[in-house]
Amino acid sequence: MPTKIEKDAVSGRDTTGHEWDGIKELNTPLPRWWLYTFYATIVFALVWVVLYPALPIRGATGLTGWTARGAIVGEMAERANQQAPMLDALRAATPQQILADANLRGFALAGGRMAFANNCAGCHGAGGQGAPGGFPSLADDDWVWGGKLEEIRHTIRHGIRNTEDEAARATMMPRFLADGLLKPAQVNDVAEHVLSLSGRAADQAAAARGAAVFAENCASCHGEAGRGNREMGAPDLGDQVWLYGGDKAAVVHSIAYSRAGVMPSWNTRLDPAVVNMLTVYVHALGGGEAE
Ligand code: HEC
Ligand code: HEC
Numbered sequence: 399m400p401t402k403i404e405k406d407a408v409s410g411r412d413t414t415g416h417e418w419d420g421i422k423e424l425n426t427p428l429p430r431w432w433l434y435t436f437y438a439t440i441v442f443a444l445v446w447v448v449l450y451p452a453l454p455i456r457g458a459t460g461l462t463g464w465t466a467r468g469a470i471v472g473e474m475a476e477r478a479n480q481q482a483p484m485l486d487a488l489r490a491a492t493p494q495q496i497l498a499d500a501n502l503r504g505f506a507l508a509g510g511r512m513a514f515a516n517n518c519a520g521c522h523g524a525g526g527q528g529a530p531g532g533f534p535s536l537a538d539d540d541w542v543w544g545g546k547l548e549e550i551r552h553t554i555r556h557g558i559r560n561t562e563d564e565a566a567r568a569t570m571m572p573r574f575l576a577d578g579l580l581k582p583a584q585v586n587d588v589a590e591h592v593l594s595l596s597g598r599a600a601d602q603a604a605a606a607r608g609a610a611v612f613a614e615n616c617a618s619c620h621g622e623a624g625r626g627n628r629e630m631g632a633p634d635l636g637d638q639v640w641l642y643g644g645d646k647a648a649v650v651h652s653i654a655y656s657r658a659g660v661m662p663s664w665n666t667r668l669d670p671a672v673v674n675m676l677t678v679y680v681h682a683l684g685g686g687e688a689e
Contacts (some may be wrong), residue, residue: 402415403415403425404422406422406424409424411424411425411426412424412425413425447460448460448461449461449462449464450462450464451464451465451466484502484505485669485671486671487502488502488505488506488509488671488674488675489669489670489671489674491674492547492674493547493548493550493551493674493677493678493681494547494689496674496675496678497547497678497681503678505675506674506675506678506679507675507678507679507682509672509675509679510675510676510677510678510679510680511679513668513672513675513676513679514526514676514679514680517664517667517668517676518676521533521661522534522535522536523535525537525683526680526683530642530643531642532641532642532657532659533641533659534641535639536680536683536685537683537684537685538639538684538685539684539685539687540634540637540639540685541628541685541687542626542628542631542632542633542641543558543567543628543631544628544687545681545685545686545687546686546687546688546689547677547678547681547686547689548689549628550677550680550681550686551673551674551677552565552567553567553661554664554665554673554676554677554680555663555664555665555673556663556665557660557661557662557663557664558631558659558660558661559658559659559660559661560660560661560662560663562662562663562666563663563665563666565663566663567631569619569630569631569632570656570658571619571632571652571656571657571658572656573654573655573656574615574653574654574656575653575654575655576654576655576656579615580611580615580653584608584611585650585653585654586604586608586650587604587605587607587608587611588608588611588612588615588616588653589608589646589649589650589653590604590605590608590646591604591605591606591608591609591611591612592608592612592624592635592649592653593605593644593646593649595623595624595635595636596635596636596637596638596644598644612624619632620632620633620634620635623636624636641657641659642657664676
């Protein structure tokens with residue numbers, strides 16, 4: 399098909415020599431500047447492929463040895479170096495000392511927030527507000543095991559009723575119905591008594607009978623008036639705060655089968671500096687108690 403290159407009479411430019419049904423095509427070359435820029439990009443790409451990671455050879459590093467991953471590892475090492483003195487200080491200090499030092503405290507609160515989001519929020523909620531089913535709020539002043547710095551740190555370090563840490567907080571409520579310690583009628587009565595403790599509507603006669611059952615079976619852990627005992631991890635039954643719910647069915651279930659909430663221990667999973675940061679962070683969530 400390419401045939402005769404001619405000069406176009408109207409524009410005075412060459413044709414490409416192609417012709418379709420009498421229509422001829424003008425030869426319009428690319429502007430020089432465009433063409434040279436295009437060649438330059440090709441050269442640039444070739445150089446780049448040789449120097450930087452592009453081909454799966456030499457561990458895909460290119461001649462310079464630079465990799466994006468390597469760059470990040472370097473930056474992270476640098477960051478860790480910068481933080482090392484701070485982390486050392488946080489490891490060596492007691493939570494009290496961290497609270498007293500504005501610098502350490504600020505760092506601990508920021509780091510504690512992140513560590514909390516990564517490790518604790520799944521059970522205790524993003525802001526430590528707790529979750530139904532036995533995950534207590536850490537942001538209120540209602541503590542099962544204690545809200546002083548040392549108490550909080552002990553709970554975090556060793557956890558609760560887990561099998562991995564001998565120092566875990568371990569007290570367990572008996573399964574009063576399941577293990578035959580109380581009869582169904584007694585469970586009902588003592589449940590009514592528990593409801594009355596927090597001012598909920600309760601069957602007065604049953605609650606009165608339940609008071610005797612309570613004194614005999616429950617007061618040793620929950621206290622005479624049911625106001626709880628942190629030594630035993632027995633929650634206050636007289637406030638409106640419930641781990642497992644305060645309606646009758648939930649209370650009966652707690653008494654009949656016990657609950658035994660479990661929390662893992664963290665001292666083998668987290669750096670002591672992080673445990674200290676978490677301690678200060680949880681203490682500052684709203685309910686921290688003075689020593
Ligand atoms: C697998 C779920 C789970 C995870 C993860 C978890 N916890 Fe807990 N935590 C619990 C449960 C359940 C309890 C209550 C146990 C009980 O006494 O019945 C609890 C109780 C606590 C308490 C005691 C509260 C009180 O009222 O005395 C503190 C403090 C606490 N958790 C802090 C943390 C921190 C900090 C983290 C993260 C490092 C964390 N928890 C991660 C389940 C969890
Ligand atoms: C050995 C100590 C112990 C004894 C005895 C005991 N409890 Fe408990 N109780 C606990 C602990 C610890 C919890 C915390 C819940 C858990 O196991 O996760 C609890 C939780 C509860 C709860 C759930 C509270 C909530 O916030 O949801 C109720 C209700 C309760 N007990 C009632 C009773 C009654 C009624 C008795 C007597 C019949 C009794 N307990 C005897 C230790 C005890």
